[in-house]
Amino acid sequence: MAASGRVLEGELAGKVLAELYGLSDAALAAKIEDELGEFPPERKQCASVAIEALKAAFTNYRNARACEFVGDSPLICSCFGVSEDDLLAAIRETGASEPKGLGRVTRAGSGCGACRMLIEELIEHVKGQA
Ligand code: FES
Structure with a gap:
């Protein structure tokens, strides 16, 4: 599990949020297996636990950003503070x-x-209005 965490740390260290473009569980699991090899069945959960810990850290980050947000329309992207109105206008x-x-x-x-x-x-909402 610690080794899985180190692989994820190495994958994300030094990157800015905009470079992540989503954290796919499958891609992260593949990265861990690429670096550490295939896990034996009794250790398969080690990579999953590390991935879940990473996702929990991002959830905590997003929640903190959402608490700081002050805007008139709902916050959609808490990583970058983008509201629903901003997104609708951009779409x-x-x-x-x-x-x-x-x-x-x-x-x-x-x-x-x-x-x-x-x-x-x-996006679908705006398409439906067209
Ligand atoms: S990219 Fe993280 S909430 Fe939008």
Whole structure:
């Protein structure tokens, strides 16, 4: 488990949030296995526990950012402090059809990736109004 944590630390150290573009469990697990080899069945949970700890740390970070946020519309991307109104405006201005396109404009969704589902819903909402 400690070795898995060190692999994740090495993967993320020195990167800024915008370089993460989501933290896929599968990609993180693959990175751990690439570095450490395949885990025996009785140790498979070690990588999962390390990944869950990392995700819990990002949840704590997002919660802290959300508590600091002051805005008139709901906060959608807590990594970068992007509100629903900001995203709706960006979607309408850019015609973005996927979160990645908005990430280039607002940075929303380009950190931990937890907000991407909400961004997709906003994109669909705007498409439905067209
Ligand atoms: S909440 Fe982390 S990238 Fe949006």
